Structures are given as C-alpha cells and as structure tokens.
Amino acid sequence: MNVIEIKNLTKTYGKARGITNISFNVEEGEIFGFIGPNGAGKSTTIRTLLSLIYPTGGSAKIFGKDCIESAHEIAKDIGYLPSEVFYYDNMKVMDLLKYSASFYKKDCWKRIMELAEIMDLDLNKKIDDLSLGNKKKVGIVQGLLHDPKLIILDEPTSGLDPLMQQKFFELLEQVNKKGATILFSSHILSEVQRLCDRVAIIKEGQIVQVEKISILKENNHKKFKIETKEKISPAFFQLAGVNNVEAHDDTISFLFRGDINTVMRKMAEIDIVNLWIEEPDLEEIFMHYYVKEA
Amino acid sequence: MNIFLKEMKAHRKSLMIWCAGMILLIASGMSKYAGLSSTGQSLNAMLEQIPKSIQVMMGMGTLDLSKATGYYGVLFLYIALMATIHAAMLGATIISKEERDKTAEFLFVKPVSRKSIILIKMLAALMNIGILTIISYGSSLLIVGGYSKGESVGADISVTIAGLFILQLIFLVTGTAIAAVYKKPKKAASLSAGVLLAMYLLSVAVDLNDGIKGLKYITPFKYFQASDMMYGGGLDTIYILLSAAIVVALFTLTIVFYKKRDLYL
Numbered sequence: 106m107n108v109i110e111i112k113n114l115t116k117t118y119g120k121a122r123g124i125t126n127i128s129f130n131v132e133e134g135e136i137f138g139f140i141g142p143n144g145a146g147k148s149t150t151i152r153t154l155l156s157l158i159y160p161t162g163g164s165a166k167i168f169g170k171d172c173i174e175s176a177h178e179i180a181k182d183i184g185y186l187p188s189e190v191f192y193y194d195n196m197k198v199m200d201l202l203k204y205s206a207s208f209y210k211k212d213c214w215k216r217i218m219e220l221a222e223i224m225d226l227d228l229n230k231k232i233d234d235l236s237l238g239n240k241k242k243v244g245i246v247q248g249l250l251h252d253p254k255l256i257i258l259d260e261p262t263s264g265l266d267p268l269m270q271q272k273f274f275e276l277l278e279q280v281n282k283k284g285a286t287i288l289f290s291s292h293i294l295s296e297v298q299r300l301c302d303r304v305a306i307i308k309e310g311q312i313v314q315v316e317k318i319s320i321l322k323e324n325n326h327k328k329f330k331i332e333t334k335e336k337i338s339p340a341f342f343q344l345a346g347v348n349n350v351e352a353h354d355d356t357i358s359f360l361f362r363g364d365i366n367t368v369m370r371k372m373a374e375i376d377i378v379n380l381w382i383e384e385p386d387l388e389e390i391f392m393h394y395y396v397k398e399a
Numbered sequence: 400m401n402i403f404l405k406e407m408k409a410h411r412k413s414l415m416i417w418c419a420g421m422i423l424l425i426a427s428g429m430s431k432y433a434g435l436s437s438t439g440q441s442l443n444a445m446l447e448q449i450p451k452s453i454q455v456m457m458g459m460g461t462l463d464l465s466k467a468t469g470y471y472g473v474l475f476l477y478i479a480l481m482a483t484i485h486a487a488m489l490g491a492t493i494i495s496k497e498e499r500d501k502t503a504e505f506l507f508v509k510p511v512s513r514k515s516i517i518l519i520k521m522l523a524a525l526m527n528i529g530i531l532t533i534i535s536y537g538s539s540l541l542i543v544g545g546y547s548k549g550e551s552v553g554a555d556i557s558v559t560i561a562g563l564f565i566l567q568l569i570f571l572v573t574g575t576a577i578a579a580v581y582k583k584p585k586k587a588a589s590l591s592a593g594v595l596l597a598m599y600l601l602s603v604a605v606d607l608n609d610g611i612k613g614l615k616y617i618t619p620f621k622y623f624q625a626s627d628m629m630y631g632g633g634l635d636t637i638y639i640l641l642s643a644a645i646v647v648a649l650f651t652l653t654i655v656f657y658k659k660r661d662l663y664l
Contacts, residue, residue, distance in 0.1 A: 155508050158661035180510040191501035193409070207401040208509040247505075 106133045108255055108286040109154065113163035116149055123149050124310040126163065131288055136281055138301035138318070139290040146310040147290040148188060151259050155185060167255065181209065184253035188260040188290075190244035192232045198243055199228040202250060209251040220246040223276055224269070237264040245273060249280065256280065256287045262296055274300055322384065326360040331372065332379040333357065344371060402506075402516060406493065406523035414527050417485050418534040424481060425474065425535070429542050432470040452607055462626050467547040468555045471539065472625035475559050478535055479566055479620070483595055486528050486567040490574025491591040493524045494653070498584035498663045513658050521575060521653070528567045536560045555629040562623030562634055565642045569619045570595055572649035579657040616641065 109131035116123035124146040131137040139147055152158045154165055156176040165172045167179045192201050202221075206213035221228055224242045232243065241264045248256065256277075262270050277300065281287055291297050297304055298318060306313040326348070332355055339350040339357065346363030355378070361368055372380075446454070446464055463469035494517065497503040507513060539556045573594060578587040602620035605611055615621040622638035 152504075152664065157504065157507055157664060159659070177510050177512040177515075180508055183508065185504070185508045187504040189501070192505060193405075193500070193502055204401060204405060205505070205509075208511065 107131065107166075108133050108168060109137075109288065110166040110169075111150070111154070111163070112165065114150065114153060114160050114165055115162035116153055116158065116160050122146075122310045123161075124153075124307075127307070127310075127312050128163075129305045129312060129315045131286060133286055134281070134284060135302045136277070136287040136289060136300050138297035138304035139288060139307065140292065140294065140297050140304050141307035142292055145307045147292075147307060148259055149310075150307070151185075151257055151288070151290060154257065155180075155183070181251075182254040184248040184251065184256045186241075186244045186248040186256075186258045186261050188263070190240045192240070192243065194233050196232050197228070198226065198230055198232060198235070201232060201243065202228070202247060205247045206250055211251065213250045213252075216252060217246060217250050220249055220276075223272060225272075238266060238269065241265055242269070245276075249276075252280075252285075254285060256285055257290075258287065259290045260292070261289070262291070262293065270296070326362045327365070328358070328381075328383040329361055329368065330356060330358040330381040330383075331375075331377060334376045334378055337375060341375070342368075342371065344368065402511070402519045403523050406520055407526065410489070410493070410523070410527055414530060417481075417531055421478070421481060421531060421535050422538045424477060425538050425542050428474040428477065429467070429470065429546050432467060432546055435464070435470075462629075467543055467550055468552050468629065470546075471543045471552070471556065472559070472629055475563075475625035478539075479563055479623075480599065482528070482531055482535060482563055482567050483570040483619075484592060485531060486524075487570040487574040487591040487595045488588045489524050489527055490521075490571040490576075491578045491587040492574075493520045494575050494578035494657065495581075495584035495587040501664070503662045503664060507662060514654060517575075517579075517654055517657050521571075521650070524571055524575070525568075528564075528571055532560060532564045532567060535563065558628045558633060559623075559625050562628050565634075565639070566619055566623055568646050569642055569649075572646050572653060575653040576649040576656070579653040579660075582660075582663055584663055619645070 107130040111130070112128050114127040115125050117125075127146070127150055139150070141147055149158070153160050154167065154172055156173045159173060168182065170179055172179065196204070202217050206217065217228075220226075224245055226239065226242045226246060230239075232240070235243065241261070245261070248258070258277075262273065265273060274296070277287060277289075289297065289301060301318055303315065303317050304321070305315045334355070336355055337352070337357060339352045342350055342357070342359055344361075344367055346361055347368070348360045348362075350357065350359040352358075462472040464473065497506050506516065536556070539560065540553065543552045543556060570591075574588070574591040577591045577594065578584070581587050581590060598618040599620050601614060601618040605615050605618065605621060619642065622642060623634065626632075628634060
C-alpha cells in the first residue's frame with residue numbers, strides 16, 4: 106500500500122522555478138529518502154504535501170486521501186519536522202510540547218517524557234534560550250509525540266551533533282520498526298545511505314531517478330587499486346567495463362563495472378604486492394546526478 | 400479551544416497596556432475639562448476664536464464644551480482613534496504573526512483546518528476588542544460622571560460606545576483582510592494602520608470641504624461621530640447597515656483569501 110502518492114505535482118512561483126511534474130510513491134513501512142542539492146525543490150514538495158502551499162498542477166494523496174481536501178484529517182497521523190524550527194517565544198519547552206499535544210486527541214504525556222529522555226532535552230528551559238541543535242530536538246520530540254503513522258523530515262540533522270544524530274537515527278529505526286513510514290529529505294548522502302530503503306533524487310525541480318539504495322550501489326563501479334612489483338602498462342587492463350585507468354609508478358587504479366571474474370582472472374596473471382577494491386560511496390554516485398547538465 | 404487560549408494569553412500583556420492607555424487618555428482628557436470649566440462661560444466664547452479647520456481637526460464641531468458630556472464628545476474622537484488603531488493592528492497581527500514569526504509550519508500542519516484556525520483567531524481578537532470596549536465604557540462612565548455635576552451622562556456615553564464598538568469591528572476585519580490578502584506578513588500591521596490614518600484624514604477633509612461631502616460614506620470615522628450620536632441623535636440606520644455590509648464583506652474576504660493562498664514561509 107502506498108502511504109504517499111504524488112502524481113505530476115507541479116508548483117511554480119511566478120517565473121521562478123518550483124517543482125515540475127514530480128511523481129513518486131512512498132510505500133507503507135519504508136524509509137524513503139528524498140535527496141537533492143539545496144534549492145532543488147525538496148521543501149517545496151514537502152510543503153505542498155502538507156498543503157502549506159498549493160500546487161499549480163498535479164495532485165498528491167496521503168493515506169489514499171487528497172492532501173488538500175483532507176488536509177486536516179490526514180494531519181492527525183502526520184509528524185512533521187521543518188528544516189528550520191521556529192517556535193513561539195516566551196514559551197517553555199514543556200508548554201510548547203503540551204500545546205502541540207493538545208491538538209491530538211490522545212494522551213501524549215508518556216511519549217513526550219520518553220522522547221525527551223532519549224533526545225536528552227531539558228523540558229524546563231525557555232525556547233528562546235535554546236541553541237539551534239536544542240531547538241531541533243524540540244522539533245523532533247514535537248514531531249513524534251503523537252506516534253504518527255507518517256513522519257516527514259526536512260533536513261532533520263542540521264544542527265545536531267554526531268552523537269545526537271546517532272540517537273536520532275536509532276529512534277527513527279525504532280519507530281519505523283513499529284510501523285511508521287518515513288519521508289526523509291536531505292542533501293547529506295551518507296545519512297540517506299545509512300537509513301533509507303529507497304530514494305528519489307531531485308534536481309532543479311525534477312525527479313531524476315527513484316531507486317532502491319542497494320540497486321544504486323550495485324549498478325555502479327567498483328574502484329580497483331593494485332600495487333605491483335613491476336610497472337605495468339595501462340594497456341594491460343584494456344577490458345570491457347574498465348574505465349579511468351591510471352598508472353603511477355608501481356600502482357595502477359581503475360574503475361570497473363561488469364562481471365568481476367574477468368578482472369580477477371586478468372589480475373592472476375601479474376605479481377601483486379597489494380590490492381584494494383572499494384565500493385564507491387553514494388557520494389560518488391550522486392555526484393554523477395548532481396553535476397550532470399551543470 | 401487551545402488556540403483560543405493561546406491567543407488570549409499571547410495578547411494579554413498588550414491588551415493590558417492598551418486598556419491602561421485608554422483609562423489614562425480618558426482620565427487626563429477629562430481632567431483638562433476640570434481646569435477649563437472653572438473659567439466659566441468664557442470658554443465657549445474663547446473657542447469660537449479658533450479657526451474652523453483647527454476645530455474640525457480636534458473634533459470639536461458643534462459640541463458644547465462647557466458641559467462634561469460635550470467635552471467627552473471631543474475626547475471621543477481620540478478614544479475612537481485609539482481603539483480603532485488597536486483593532487486594526489490586532490486584526491493584522493493575529494493573522495500575520497504565524498508567518499512573520501515562522502510558526503506557520505508548526506500550527507498549520509496540525510489537524511485543524513485553516514478556516515477553523517482563522518475563525519478561532521478572529522474570535523480571540525473579538526474578545527480582545529470587546530474587553531477594550533468594556534474598559535472604555537466603564538472608565539468613561541466613572542470619570543465623566545465624576546465631572547458631570549449632576550448632569551446625566553449614561554445615555555450619551557452608551558450610544559457613543561455602541562458606535563465605538565462598531566468602528567472597532569470595522570477596523571478589526573480591515574486588519575485581518577489586509578493580513579489575509581497581503582503577502583508580506585511583516586508589513587500587514589503597518590499597512591492597516593496606514594489605511595486607518597488615511598480614513599481619518601479623509602474624514603477631516605470631508606468636514607473641511609463641503610464639495611466632497613459624498614465621500615463621507617467611504618470613511619467609517621464619519622459614520623459614528625459623537626456630535627451626531629449624542630443628545631438623542633442615536634446611531635444612523637444607514638451607517639449601521641453600511642457597517643454591517645463592510646464587516647461581512649471583509650470577514651468573508653479574510654476567510655476566503657487566507658484559505659486559498661500559499662503561506663509565506
């Protein structure tokens with residue numbers, strides 16, 4: 106079942122680019138990455154889903170209901186963490202969370218305490234006095250306190266220190282295991298790689314690709330670096346699927362894509378001192394999409 | 400209910416300051432009367448020397464300044480200005496502040512429709528202006544009564560306060576409508592105050608220049624003038640209907656526009 110269905114969604118602001126013809130689905134129970142450089146249209150898409158702004162074309166459904174007509178109905182089961190958190194000044198963290206909880210017809214108190222404990226958040230502080238990272242924590246607790254079925258996170262990790270990020274990811278994995286679907290927008294590739302099952306890559310307002318993380322990585326090159334006793338000519342590795350051969354003194358490196366056995370057999374013919382075979386990280390895969398057409 | 404309480408709390412301090420300001424205005428205004436009235440009958444004669452344009456600007460018109468109610472009638476213009484400025488700014492702020500303070504992404508993703516949020520906010524604003532009206536009414540009765548030397552003031556004050564409340568309503572929805580239509584949340588309140596000032600200046604211009612008398616239907620300040628309402632004049636039916644039409648129109652405009660437009664994030 107699809108929790109989010111986006112169909113040809115378009116949003117234009119005057120002449121400025123917004124998003125064009127965006128379509129993708131997010132299935133129930135998955136952690137879906139939404140990734141692209143700054144200004145690609147991630148926040149625009151998310152805000153349209155939440156009917157904070159209205160599309161100029163296309164449609165989107167959440168839980169099978171139109172996200173504009175049924176906005177306040179579906180909002181019951183959505184938790185949202187905006188990219189920049191702003192709250193009412195002069196409020197204590199506790200008061201804000203209570204206010205937030207008062208919109209949902211259930212008792213969220215226990216969950217608030219749990220989440221505050223996990224995120225190490227002081228409930229008695231005034232929101233004005235909090236640092237960026239601590240405000241973000243308030244946002245996280247605020248977005249999760251009503252046990253939403255769909256969690257929408259827009260650049261959630263900015264401002265969090267690595268330890269907190271780690272705890273936050275564990276928390277997300279936990280709620281995901283309990284059944285929550287997560288839409289995770291980010292421009293940081295490693296966190297998407299760590300967390301998500303599938304990703305949509307957005308660039309200049311258009312979806313470039315929707316793919317499983319595992320397949321994205323499979324389809325890609327492996328990096329070979331070989332140290333040999335004697336210098337070998339780059340011509341030695343002229344095989345199908347070999348690219349970017351570079352030879353420096355006694356090391357030779359290249360990218361390979363295809364049946365790994367062919368390279369291994371070729372390598373067996375030479376005297377090897379040392380060998381490195383690396384998976385490219387997502388960074389390199391995505392750079393391909395980012396840079397294209399630039 | 401939670402939004403309503405939140406709004407009441409958020410505006411509590413500013414409402415208290417406006418109320419204190421109102422009491423101060425009435426008290427200090429009427430204390431001048433005490434000083435002037437001791438000079439006796441010469442007061443009216445002296446005032447006749449003042450050029451008409453100045454008289455109009457100060458709202459004196461045809462009022463008998465030797466009486467406490469007459470003096471209150473002059474003061475009413477300033478009471479009305481103060482109360483309507485409050486109403487216009489409150490209306491604009493209560494709608495635009497979620498966007499101005501960037502809390503819109505908090506409030507408008509909650510399971511409450513945009514229309515309900517706006518209705519509740521307007522209700523809270525109505526409560527605020529209602530409280531200011533009651534404070535104005537109460538302090539006018541007490542303070543003017545104190546200077547009246549037995550002259551009955553209740554009826555005259557009641558009718559002007561009724562007019563005042565309608566004026567407040569008009570400018571409240573003017574503020575909300577401007578905030579709903581205008582896309583720059585930071586400027587909604589000052590634009591509302593600007594519109595109000597323009598209306599006031601127009602009402603002065605109408606008084607000064609008979610040639611543009613027709614324009615009196617445009618500025619609400621001409622609808623409920625103390626000199627017309629007091630001494631049995633009452634509220635003019637045409638103006639009440641006109642006010643009702645304006646309030647309904649701007650109220651509808653607020654709801655329709657705010658519901659349909661993109662939030663400024």
